[in-house]
Amino acid sequence: xxxxxxxxxxxxxxxxxxxxxxxxxxxxxxxxxxxxxxxxxxxxxxxxxxxxxxxxxxxxxxxxxxxxxxxxxxxxxxxxxxxxxxxxxxxxxxxxxxxxxxxxxxxxxxxxxxxxxxxxxxxxxxxxxxxxxxxxxxxxxxxxxxxxxxxxxxxxxxxxxxxxxxxxxxxxxxxxxxxxxxxxxxxxxxxxxxxxxxxxxxxxxxxxxxxxxxxxxxxxxxxxxxxxxxxxxxxxxxxxxxxxxxxxxxxxxxxxxxxxxxxxxxxxxxxxxxxxxxxxxxxxxxxxxxxxxxxxxxxxxxxxxxxxxxxxxxxxxxxxxxxxxxxxxxxxxxxxxxxxxxxxxxxxxxxxxxxxxxxxxxxxxxxxxxxxxxxxxxxxxxxxxxxxxxxxxxxxxxxxxxxxxxxxxxxxxxxxxxxxxxxxxxxxxxxxxxxxxxxxxxxxxxxxxxxxxxxxxxxxxx
Numbered sequence: 001x002x003x004x005x006x007x008x009x010x011x012x013x014x015x016x017x018x019x020x021x022x023x024x025x026x027x028x029x030x031x032x033x034x035x036x037x038x039x040x041x042x043x044x045x046x047x048x049x050x051x052x053x054x055x056x057x058x059x060x061x062x063x064x065x066x067x068x069x070x071x072x073x074x075x076x077x078x079x080x081x082x083x084x085x086x087x088x089x090x091x092x093x094x095x096x097x098x099x100x101x102x103x104x105x106x107x108x109x110x111x112x113x114x115x116x117x118x119x120x121x122x123x124x125x126x127x128x129x130x131x132x133x134x135x136x137x138x139x140x141x142x143x144x145x146x147x148x149x150x151x152x153x154x155x156x157x158x159x160x161x162x163x164x165x166x167x168x169x170x171x172x173x174x175x176x177x178x179x180x181x182x183x184x185x186x187x188x189x190x191x192x193x194x195x196x197x198x199x200x201x202x203x204x205x206x207x208x209x210x211x212x213x214x215x216x217x218x219x220x221x222x223x224x225x226x227x228x229x230x231x232x233x234x235x236x237x238x239x240x241x242x243x244x245x246x247x248x249x250x251x252x253x254x255x256x257x258x259x260x261x262x263x264x265x266x267x268x269x270x271x272x273x274x275x276x277x278x279x280x281x282x283x284x285x286x287x288x289x290x291x292x293x294x295x296x297x298x299x300x301x302x303x304x305x306x307x308x309x310x311x312x313x314x315x316x317x318x319x320x321x322x323x324x325x326x327x328x329x330x331x332x333x334x335x336x337x338x339x340x341x342x343x344x345x346x347x348x349x350x351x352x353x354x355x356x357x358x359x360x361x362x363x364x365x366x367x368x369x370x371x372x373x374x375x376x377x378x379x380x381x382x383x384x385x386x387x388x389x390x391x392x393x394x395x396x397x398x399x400x401x402x403x404x405x406x407x408x409x410x411x412x413x414x415x416x417x418x419x420x421x422x423x424x425x426x427x428x429x430x431x432x433x434x435x436x437x438x439x440x441x442x443x444x445x446x447x448x449x450x451x452x453x454x455x456x457x458x459x460x461x462x
Contacts, residue, residue, distance in 0.1 A: 012106075016193070051138065051140075051157050051158055051159035051162060052140040052142075052154045052157055052158060052162075053138040053139050053140030053141070053158075053162055053163075054138060054139065055133070055136065055137070055138055055139075056129055056130075056132060056133035056137055056138065056139045056163065057133045059139055059141075061084060061123070061126045063141070064122065064125075064126060064139075064141055064165060064167060065122050065167045065168070066084070066122050066123050066126055067118060067122070067123075067278070067279035067282075067353055068282050069083065069084065069085050069260050069278040069279070069281060069282070083260065084123075084260075085253075085258055085260035085261045085264070085278055086249075086250070086253035086254075086256075086258045086260075086261055087123065087127050088242060088246040088247075088249035088250045088253070088274075089127075089246070089249065090120075090124075090238075090239070090242070090243065090245075090246050091239075091243075092113060092124060092236045092237065092238050092239075093124055093127070093128065095111065095236045096111055096113075096124060096125065096128035096201075096236075097128060099111045099128075099199060100128050100129065100131055100132060100199065101131075103132065103197050103198070103199040104131065104132060104135060104197075105197075106196070106197045107196075107197060108189075108190045108191075108196040108197045108198045108199065108200075109190070109199055109200070109234075110186070110190060110199075110200040110201075110202070110230070110231075110234050111199075111200075111201055111202070111234055111236060112166075112169060112201075112202040112203070112204055112209070112231055112234055112235045112236070113125065113201075113202070113203045113204070113235075113236050113237075113238050114203075114204050114205070114206055114209040114235050114236065114237055114238065115203075115205070115206070115237065115238030115239070115240070116205060116206060116240055116355070117205065117276070117279075117353060117354060117355055118275055118276045118278075118279035118280065118353040118354035118355075119238045119239065119240050119275055119276070120238060120275035121203040121238050122167050122203055123275070124238065125165070125167070125201045125203065128201070129163050129199070129201070132161075132163060132199070135161070136161070137161045137162065137163060138159075138161065138162045138163070139162070139163040139165055140154075140158060140162055140163070140164055140165060141165040141167070142154065142155075142164075142165075142166075142172070146171075147168075147171040147172055147175075148171060148172055148175040148177070148178045148179070148182060149178070151166075151172050151178075151182050151185075152178045152181055152182055152185065155182065155185040155186065155189060156185065158189055158195060158198060159195060160195060160196055160197060160198065161197065161198075162198050162199075163198070163199045163200075163201060164186070164189070164198060164199070164200040164201070165201060166186075166200060166201065166202035166203075167201075167202070167203050168203060168204075169202035169203060169204050169208075170204060170205070170208040172202075173186075173202070173212065173224075173227045173230070173231075174208060174211070174212065174224070174227070179223075179224075179227065180223070180225075180226050180227075183226040183227050183230050184226055186200055186230060187226065187229075187230050204235075209231075209235060211224065212224045212227045212228060212231060213227075213228050213231060213232075213235070215228070240273060240276070241272035241273055241274075242272035242273075242274050242275075243272070246272070246274075247265075247272055247274075250264075250265060250274060251265060260278060261274070261278075263397065264277045264278050264281075266397065267393035267394060267396075267397055273354070275354070276353070276354025276355065276356065277354065277356075277393065277394065279353040279354045280352045280353045280354040280356040280392075280394065281394045283352035283353060284352055284356060284358055284392050284394045284395055285394070285395075285398065287348075287350075287352065287358050288300050288358060288395055288398070291347065292347055293340070293343060293344060293347065294328055294329075294332035294335075295324065295328065295332070295336065295340045295341070295343070295344040296344040296347045296348055296358075297327070298324035298325070298327035298328050298332075298344075299320050299321075299324045299341075299344050299345070299348060299359060300348065300358060300359060300391070300395060301324075301327045301399075301403075302319075302320050302323035302324050302327060302408075302412060302415075303315055303320060303359055303389065303391040303395075303396075304391065304395060304396060304398070304399030304400075304403065305323075305399070305403070305408045305412060306319070306320075306323070306412075307391055307396045307399065307400075308396075308399055308400050308403070309408070309428060309429055309432040310424075310425070310428025310429060310431070310432060311420075311425045311428065311429065312422065312424070312425060313390060314362065314364050314388040314389070314390065315388060315389050315390070315391065316385070316386060316387075316388050316389075316419055316420070317345075317361075317386055317387040317388065317389060318385070318386050318415075318419045319415045319416065319418075319419040319420060320389060320415075321341050321415075322411065322414065322415035322418060322419060323408075323411055323412045323414075323415035323416070324344075324411070325411050326409035326410055326411035326412065327409065327411075345359070345361075345389075348360070349361065356392055356394075357392065358391075358392050358395055359389050359390070359391055359392070360389065360390055360392075361387050361388070361389055361390075362388060362389065362390040363388075364388060385421075407436045407438075413429075413433060413438065413441040413445070416429050416445060417441070417444050417445055417448055420448070421452050422452070423449045423452050423453055423454035423457065426445050426446070426448050426449035426452065426454065426457070427445075427446070427449050427454055427456060427457055429445055430442045430445035430446045430449060430457070433445065443461075446460055446461050447461065
């Protein structure tokens, strides 16, 4: 209280002003408004205070680990591989907005967003701090020489009006050597009125959040006692999917020219996983264009052609393996080893952001239809023999837009005739190959479709 009444005491915190109003029986709202005015008048001076970080406006969001979304155009017309798509707010954004409002009013706080990989946690934090950029706040991202060492060395230097950016907070709070000391320093920073206001923003995967907040069993060590206390009541869940309101916002942005969101929405077969799609796109494209082995790209090209020419989602492994060789140059073909296919499939199954893989093994859902009097085993199509694979949506769309004028090589049509059994797949490929004037392959694929029950193929052959 004495600092509040001192001419050299600086702007008091909102909590101090509230307490003073209660003692003096003065209107709390009016005093807080006067305090905010005084704080805004000292913005420039506060920004000049030495301490780690730099003004928020000087940061690029990708420097703060916001995932690039791939080549395209954002809502403001920004074009290129680092353009950000438009932002659709969700429920957790309101919690962040409340914390930012409180920080701007002088109350220090901490929010830790908890969600799976590429659910949109870091982007949400970036969007939330933009109002603080207008008030000359700084942002500090401890990173060098390591995240934990940077945080431990400089947390005591953090000054007022600073956002402490603890993205992937397990590298700070969960560090085996320094985690508890970092947590204690963060807690002290939040309690120190002379160094406030500050805002601490962190992100965590659910498995880390569970480890840090779960109480220990009797007799066990408790390595995260301070972390559990720090995070109590300050974690916010970020859902994997967009709700109806967020999807509507994204659709509106897409209609206004945001091609990044528009493309992601066209691939939205998985229940609104828009952020995961956007985060994984650049790495999926790199994995296609720069594979560790040429056979991996050959398998992807066979899968991309198969989907573009009308095959179903589930691509038989035997078909892909036999379709791939003619996509290889003579040199690359001569380098194949006996286990080339196993190595290539293993490479393509490695996940990128958003738990996506270029080409992953999948299990089709069984068909569960009500019985009818005409149902019998002879009229039910059997599942494809052997494993089946699913091509990443982004790569499927990339193939449709970049390779639509090219014709698959002979190994593709040979594999289709040898391994495919679904009449629809065979009919679609027979039409596609006829359009490309490979009439013998068209005839043989129609014959195989007829052999597997396609009356349409029989009529065409006749």
